[in-house]
Amino acid sequence: AGVTDDDLLKDQDTVDDVVTYGMGLQGQRYSPMNDLSTENVKQLQPVWAFSFGGEKQRGQESQPLVKDGVMYVSASYSRVYAIDAKTGEEIWQYDARLPDGIMPCCDVVNRGVALYGDKVIFGTLDAKLVALNKDTGKVVWIKKVADYQAGYSITAAPIIVKGKLITGVSGGEFGIVGKVEAYDPNTGEILWTRPTVEGHMGYVYKDGKKIENGISGGAPGKTWPGDMWKNGGAATWLGGTYDPETDSLFFGTGNPAPWNSHLRPGDNLFSSSRLAIDPDDGSIKWHFQTTPHDGWDYDGVNELVSFDLKENGKTIKAAATADRNGFMYVLNRENGDFIRGFPFVDKITWAKGLDENGRPIYAENGRPGDPADMKGEKGKVVVAQPAFLGGKNWMPVAYNPNTELFYVPSNEWSMDIWNEPVSYKKGAAYLGAGFTIKPAHDDYIGVLRAMDPKTGKEVWRYENTAPLWGGVMTTAGNLVFTGTPEGYFKAFDARTGKELYKFNTGTGIVGTPITWKMGGEQYVSITTGWGGAVPLWGGEVAKVVKDFNQGGTVWTFKLPNDNVASR
Numbered sequence: 001a002g003v004t005d006d007d008l009l010k011d012q013d014t015v016d017d018v019v020t021y022g023m024g025l026q027g028q029r030y031s032p033m034n035d036l037s038t039e040n041v042k043q044l045q046p047v048w049a050f051s052f053g054g055e056k057q058r059g060q061e062s063q064p065l066v067k068d069g070v071m072y073v074s075a076s077y078s079r080v081y082a083i084d085a086k087t088g089e090e091i092w093q094y095d096a097r098l099p100d101g102i103m104p105c106c107d108v109v110n111r112g113v114a115l116y117g118d119k120v121i122f123g124t125l126d127a128k129l130v131a132l133n134k135d136t137g138k139v140v141w142i143k144k145v146a147d148y149q150a151g152y153s154i155t156a157a158p159i160i161v162k163g164k165l166i167t168g169v170s171g172g173e174f175g176i177v178g179k180v181e182a183y184d185p186n187t188g189e190i191l192w193t194r195p196t197v198e199g200h201m202g203y204v205y206k207d208g209k210k211i212e213n214g215i216s217g218g219a220p221g222k223t224w225p226g227d228m229w230k231n232g233g234a235a236t237w238l239g240g241t242y243d244p245e246t247d248s249l250f251f252g253t254g255n256p257a258p259w260n261s262h263l264r265p266g267d268n269l270f271s272s273s274r275l276a277i278d279p280d281d282g283s284i285k286w287h288f289q290t291t292p293h294d295g296w297d298y299d300g301v302n303e304l305v306s307f308d309l310k311e312n313g314k315t316i317k318a319a320a321t322a323d324r325n326g327f328m329y330v331l332n333r334e335n336g337d338f339i340r341g342f343p344f345v346d347k348i349t350w351a352k353g354l355d356e357n358g359r360p361i362y363a364e365n366g367r368p369g370d371p372a373d374m375k376g377e378k379g380k381v382v383v384a385q386p387a388f389l390g391g392k393n394w395m396p397v398a399y400n401p402n403t404e405l406f407y408v409p410s411n412e413w414s415m416d417i418w419n420e421p422v423s424y425k426k427g428a429a430y431l432g433a434g435f436t437i438k439p440a441h442d443d444y445i446g447v448l449r450a451m452d453p454k455t456g457k458e459v460w461r462y463e464n465t466a467p468l469w470g471g472v473m474t475t476a477g478n479l480v481f482t483g484t485p486e487g488y489f490k491a492f493d494a495r496t497g498k499e500l501y502k503f504n505t506g507t508g509i510v511g512t513p514i515t516w517k518m519g520g521e522q523y524v525s526i527t528t529g530w531g532g533a534v535p536l537w538g539g540e541v542a543k544v545v546k547d548f549n550q551g552g553t554v555w556t557f558k559l560p561n562d563n564v565a566s567r
């Protein structure tokens with residue numbers, strides 16, 4: 001039978017499998033299991049470790065899935081493994097064998113697969129979708145999504161909604177045009193496409209014919225000068241979430257291209273935004289732009305997590321997101337209305353705050369200067385905080401409906417940033433900017449924060465020497481799990497932030513944990529192997545992270561057997 005639409009919709013509530021990226025389509029990364037608790041988590045022990053093997057040992061950002069006792073996990077360089085979840089033995093492996101000339105900006109990462117029916121589906125660094133048979137690993141279909149030689153790639157996990165496979169694309173540093181697309185998971189046939197730069201049209205495909213379905217929210221060229229919209233970026237590189245209650249896909253969009261904002265006066269829709277998209281035809285229901293006219297590479301891709309906001313005796317269908325730009329936003333997910341926003345980092349220099357609509361109030365002299373003012377040379381350098389790698393980057397938050405808190409993996413750093421002249425050339429970097437990232441504090445960069453979406457206050461924090469670059473998970477056992485670049489897999493008390501467990505996996509962690517139940521016992525898994533954007537673009541922070549181990553291993557934990565009776 002395999003995974004059904006019903007399995008996907010109920011993923012958060014069913015404990016014996018994990019069939020969606022996000023541990024539920026709404027992306028809360030919350031498990032209702034409480035077998036593991038603040039009392040017993042200190043006894044957690046590894047039960048198996050599976051190595052991806054070979055030489056491709058870096059950048060393991062994947063969140064595994066588990067169905068019927070089999071784990072499906074992607075690895076860097078566009079690989080997928082099926083592993084016996086009980087024993088850790090390999091069942092099959094698939095390697096997309098990438099061509100020379102792929103252009104991922106920020107390491108050779110992949111964040112996970114989708115499961116549907118008898119298929120495992122994922123996106124590759126040469127911008128293809130690949131569907132494999134879940135039992136054999138044999139290719140069922142391969143579909144080109146975009147031209148990798150123009151800078152497109154796919155690093156996000158696809159999601160399946162109402163029988164459609166939904167994917168985004170990467171490439172914002174190369175002047176690609178972002179898009180969200182739906183495909184038939186059985187055949188790979190395209191169903192609709194929704195470009196995310198104003199001016200590019202969306203299409204629904206009926207019987208192989210393209211039917212234009214217009215664009216919401218503005219006219220071509222309205223928020224972009226001249227032809228700049230043609231290579232406007234706004235990559236949908238982190239994929240999305242889905243809320244069944246409002247029947248909306250929520251996708252974020254990356255930076256407008258190029259980074260040099262003086263070349264593109266205007267808001268540059270729909271860059272650095274969250275979009276609510278109709279899964280039936282790809283039309284945009286509403287948009288919320290976190291950084292209009294972005295000049296700092298504050299991509300707006302970070303996940304929008306649906307939750308019930310219980311306030312003043314009412315329950316509001318809300319959603320929240322912690323943005324690269326340092327602000328956390330609580331929105332009404334029915335219409336995109338701004339409820340509130342607040343900083344989740346120690347310091348924000350580029351904006352003085354948010355206005356009543358959630359639009360930033362720009363700080364004077366916060367924007368890097370125009371090279372035109374310096375006779376076409378490097379423009380005026382500014383110090384901006386957070387750095388472009390973000391108050392938070394791709395690594396997902398978790399929301400616990402019991403504590404009503406968000407657990408946000410964040411970082412404290414600043415950057416020197418300046419602009420340079422640039423023009424678009426296919427397949428070349430399209431930044432028009434330079435930068436150096438610096439730690440904001442001597443003793444820590446990473447901060448795992450518990451944030452209250454009602455008050456905007458930080459309830460507790462855990463400080464980490466290196467930047468935190470792994471995802472977070474929370475459980476009904478009042479626990480929060482995450483990993484560190486130093487190699488530790490850690491568990492915290494969800495209410496107090498007290499560290500309750502740590503285990504050194506031997507390699508830096510940039511993966512995202514999951515939990516499920518098998519044979520009556522609660523299991524936890526995490527993919528390990530240091531990599532991602534920090535060692536590549538971290539500037540002075542690269543010194544802090546240079547000794548962390550790359551690798552490629554899935555670690556799986558549970559309580560020792562002799563503990564079962566006593567629980």
Ligand SMILES: O=C(O)c1cc(C(=O)O)c2c(n1)C(=O)C(=O)c1cc(C(=O)O)[nH]c1-2
Pocket residue numbers: 061105106107109154155156169170171172173235236237254255299388389393394531532533534
């Ligand atoms: O604009 C884009 O298309 C794009 C793509 C990606 C990616 O696909 O990984 C990243 C970024 N931008 C980016 O700005 C960024 O900081 C980043 C960090 C990472 C990572 O995996 O560590 N990817 C990306």
